[in-house]
Amino acid sequence: xxxxxxxxxxxxxxxxCRKLTASRGEVAARELLFLxxxxxxxxHAAAEERALYVPLLMTDAGxxxxxxxLHEHHEVDELLEKLSVRRKNxxxxxxxxxxxxxxxxxxxxEEESKFFRVAGRLLSATKRxxxxxxxxxxxxxxxxxxxxxxxxxxxxTDTNLVQPADNRVDRPSRRGDASAGxxxxxxxxxxxxx
Numbered sequence: 001x002x003x004x005x006x007x008x009x010x011x012x013x014x015x016x017c018r019k020l021t022a023s024r025g026e027v028a029a030r031e032l033l034f035l036x037x038x039x040x041x042x043x044h045a046a047a048e049e050r051a052l053y054v055p056l057l058m059t060d061a062g063x064x065x066x067x068x069x070l071h072e073h074h075e076v077d078e079l080l081e082k083l084s085v086r087r088k089n090x091x092x093x094x095x096x097x098x099x100x101x102x103x104x105x106x107x108x109x110e111e112e113s114k115f116f117r118v119a120g121r122l123l124s125a126t127k128r129x130x131x132x133x134x135x136x137x138x139x140x141x142x143x144x145x146x147x148x149x150x151x152x153x154x155x156x157t158d159t160n161l162v163q164p165a166d167n168r169v170d171r172p173s174r175r176g177d178a179s180a181g182x183x184x185x186x187x188x189x190x191x192x193x194x
Contacts, residue, residue: 002052002123002131003116009044009139010108012161016040017101021094030088032164034097035153038080039162041104043142045073051135055127056119065118072107079103 016037023030053070056062079100083093123131140160147153147162154165 001125002128002135003112003120005132005135005139006044006048006052007112009040009048010112013037013040013044013104013108017104021098021101027087027089032152034083034088035150036162036164038084039143039146039150039153041076041080042146043139043162045076046142047135047138049073050138051131052119055131056122059122062118062122065115069107069111069115072103072110076100076103076107 016033020030020033020037023033049070053066057066079096082096083100085093087093120128140155143155143160143162147155152165153162155161156163
């Protein structure tokens with residue numbers, strides 16, 4: 001069913017928000033978590049809007065709920081834009097990330113408690129099943145599309161989930177490795193230190 005498929009992404013978003021707002025000090029890890037969350041949020045919004053919101057916008061009873069949800073997606077997009085700065089350790093970045101996390105969690109809760117009820121009344125069981133197939137196909141495609149913009153994240157071929165492009169970067173043995181940090185920043189060489 002479409003709601004189960006969407007909840008899978010919602011659970012992933014909650015987990016990534018929690019990890020991002022708990023990140024302290026490790027700028028490279030924070031950058032990677034942010035990119036994973038950003039790609040997931042953008043892919044989810046695009047797939048959800050196409051697979052669920054558009055069919056509901058075509059009904060009078062689904063119009064207001066869909067407009068509200070689209071507005072919340074736009075608010076999240078604006079916060080992602082604010083957070084897409086080069087330095088993730090600058091003043092105020094973590095506070096903005098916490099605002100994003102709050103907005104995302106609020107949207108997910110509202111969607112699951114209110115929007116899904118409206119959609120459940122308006123869509124037949126057959127239509128919900130068709131939309132689930134469409135949503136799963138779209139989110140996998142959009143994850144690949146958005147992840148291709150960044151070198152440090154990719155989409156797993158077996159899971160279709162956003163993950164670090166080079167899993168070795170997260171291992172403690174690489175912690176403090178200037179080459180790994182340079183790679184995450186999109187540079188070929190580490191920064192020169194005095």
